[in-house]
Amino acid sequence: VNVAIQVAEQMADFLMSGGVTNALNMPSLSAEEAPKLKPYMALAEKLGSLVGQLTTGAVSRISVHTEGAAAELNAKPIVSAVLAGYLQTQTATVNMVNAPVLARERGLEVREVRTEREADYHTLLRVSVKTEDGERSVAGTLFGDSAPRLVELLGIKIEADLAGPMLYVVNEDAPGFIGRLGTALGEAGVNIGTFHLGRRSAGGEAVLLLSVDEAVTPDLLTKVRALPGVKTAMGLNF
Structure with missing residues (x-):
């Protein structure tokens, strides 16, 4: 019960101030970092959800690749958001705090990759999953540093707002x-x-x-x- 209360308090703290401190499973996120990270976490959750909805079969590995400006940020909350989005397609009891633990319990290998150089976009987040059938990936960026936008789907360039x-x-x-x-x-x-x-x-x-x-x-x-x-x-x- 105490653990459940602590998780609830941490989630409330994040929603109210953007900060997460002393989280059981989620890396600490200061209130100063939160404004810059929040749009990336929103993008990460959407990309995780997208790849989860598109993928059939068991996933053995999920990789989170940050490029450009995204590579300079604290990646742990971004990875947690990806995992939350992905796992929410399978269970309703997941959030950004408990997602890393649930991923480990399911035997999911999680990789984080950084590339500081810019390519086609000033900032880019790519999420890839590996299954028995191979690997597939989706990628997104932020328009105006705040609006999440899909820019690549299974190797095809496409721009879309993932909503509804x-x-x-x-x-x-x-x-x-x-x-x-x-x-x-x-x-x-x-x-x-x-x-x-x-x-x-x-x-x-x-x-x-x-x-x-x-x-x-x-x-x-x-x-x-x-x-x-x-x-x-x-x-x-x-």
Whole structure:
């Protein structure tokens, strides 16, 4: 009981001031660090959730790679946020304080990698998971140093805000597909909020992320999967 009370107090302290001190499982985060780290932790949690929702099969390793400005920060809270986002797709009892312990209990290897040089973005956070089927990764950045934004999905460049219910589609890049998809969604009464598209090459594999007003239903997924050229379709939620 005392442990539960301590965790609750630490979470309350973080939510009120941004600081976490003497946490049982989470590295200390000072109130001075919190304003700079909070948007990164929000991005980290979203990326962890995304890779968790997209991955089937057992994950043996999760890697958190910080690049550019992100590599100069205290990475431990960022890693904890990634783990919380990932594990929340499997259990509702996880948070940023207990996520590292739950990860260890599940035998999940956690790696942290830093690259201080900048590449395409001033700051970048990449999350990769390893399964029996191989490795997959997602990456995101901060726009205006505060707005989390997905910029890469499974090796494909795509910019999207991960928020609310979304429809995720992998398809063959071909003329007319977007029109057919739009028609199918319209006939199902689905309203599209935002539309994001990326592709490996012309005529190659393409990825669509659409924010929608309501959660994606099994009936809608059946309709989308029946469209010519669709390889994968699933609902996401953030």
